[in-house]
Amino acid sequence: MKWLSVAFALVAPTQAALRFGCASLTIQRLDPLVEPGRSPSSHLHQIVGGNAFNVSMAGDIGEQGTCTTCTFSEDFSNYWTAVMFFKHTNGSYKRVPIMANDALPSGIKGGMTVYYTxxxxxxxxxxxxxxxxxxxxxxxxxxxxxxxxxGLRFVCLDNKSTRFPELANFPTKACKGGIMTVHHFPACWDGKTLDPPDHQSHMYNTVKNAFQNSGPCPASHPVRVPQLAYETLWDTAQFASMWPKDGSNPFVLSYGDNKGYGTHADYVFGWKGDSLQRAMDSSCMFNACENGRPLKSQVVTAMNKCAVKQMVNEDIDGWLTELPGHSM
Known part of the structure; x- marks a missing residue:
């Protein structure tokens, strides 16, 4: 790995940072990373990104996709998290809708905000x-x-611009503007392993809470990769009138977690060619990276139009007697 250290020392750092929206691609009980080939997977996910998403995924995803729900039309990556549900006092469940971040262009269909900083x-x-x-x-x-x-947090929103305080688990009160989940990925890579069996050991976490400076990468994982983070806004405010009288948290993630400590997120890289490296080598920040400076971008209507077929035939809307995949 010595050559990597030498190469990094010869290249001056830049100020690049990406922040962009991705509309919903699909909401299905599929997980081609942790449970490849299994349909349906154990719990429900909400997925954004390129339309190469499938029950199993292999090869260069950046060369397989034909459309993406993300702002940058060269990004066919897939990003997903568990779905949030409201649990009524009568024991039934209702999926919580996703909202677009107000820092992004209006009209984005659900989805999430993605950062590469x-x-x-x-x-x-x-x-x-x-x-x-x-x-x-x-x-x-x-x-x-x-x-x-x-690095995995919840934010009780007063409005869509609220960012603090960050909580380690679900808020214990009704949130006026909804709940945001935040997922910060590790940013130190071993420089050689693309996807180990546990999907985690090739990375080392020096990430702190919020967008704070990360610590230096260790010798075992010396390659600094972009700081990847997701923000997902959940429209929990519509359930405020049904909050349990005993004050207990009524929200649960799709794998049955009502505390929130098990919150997790998945990432499959799919940027086309050297597009992400070009962005990281530039000095652009946020929407200044769009329109070919240096990344190609697309309008919201094109983002919303991209989708994949429904591969799992089950009801995920309306009031459900149980969480999808969690038979009593």
């Missing part, structure tokens, strides 16, 4: 950012966790 939210640190390679995948978080996980 340098060392923190508004600065790059002092090393070169190396883009992920074709075939790269990773998972952050663990659905079986019963303790706080670094």
């Amino acid at each position: 340098q060392q923190d939210f508004n600065s790059n640190g002092n090393v070169k950012m190396t883009a992920f390679r074709p075939g790269f995948r990773m998972v952050v978080g663990n659905p079986t966790s019963s303790a706080e996980q670094t």
Whole structure:
């Protein structure tokens, strides 16, 4: 790995940072990363990104997609998280709709906000950012966790611009503007493994809460990759009148977690060619990276139009007697 260290030292850092919206691609019980080939998977996910998403995924996803729900039309990556449900006091469940971030163009159909930043939210640190390679995948978080996980947070929204405080688990009161889930991925890579069996050991986490400076990468994972983060806004406010009288949290994630410690997210890299590296080598910030400066972008109507077929035939809307995949 010595050559990597030498190469990084010769390249001056830049100020690049991406923040963009991705409309909903599909909401299905599929997980081609953790449960490839299994249909349906164990719990429901909401997925955004390129239309190469399927029960199983292999090869260079950036060369397989023909459309994407994301702002940048060269990004065929897939990003997904567990779905949030409201649990009524009568025991029934209702899927919580997703809202678009108000910092993004209006009209985006649900989805999430995706970040690829340098060392923190508004600065790059002092090393070169190396883009992920074709075939790269990773998972952050663990659905079986019963303790706080670094960088995985909930925010009780007063409005869509609320960002603090960040909570380690579900809010304990009704939130006026909804709930935001935040997933910060590790940003130190071993430089060689694209996707180990656990989808995590090739990465090392020096990420702190919110968009704070990350610590230096260790010798075992020396390659600084972009700081990937998701923000997902859930329209929980519509359930405020049904909040349990005993004050207990009525929300649950699709794998049955009503605490929130098991919140997790998945990533399958799918940027076309060297587009992500070009962005990380530039000095653009947020929407200044669009319209060919240096990334190609698309209008909201094109983002909303991209979709994949329904591969799991089950009811995920309306009031359900049980969570999808969780038979009593």
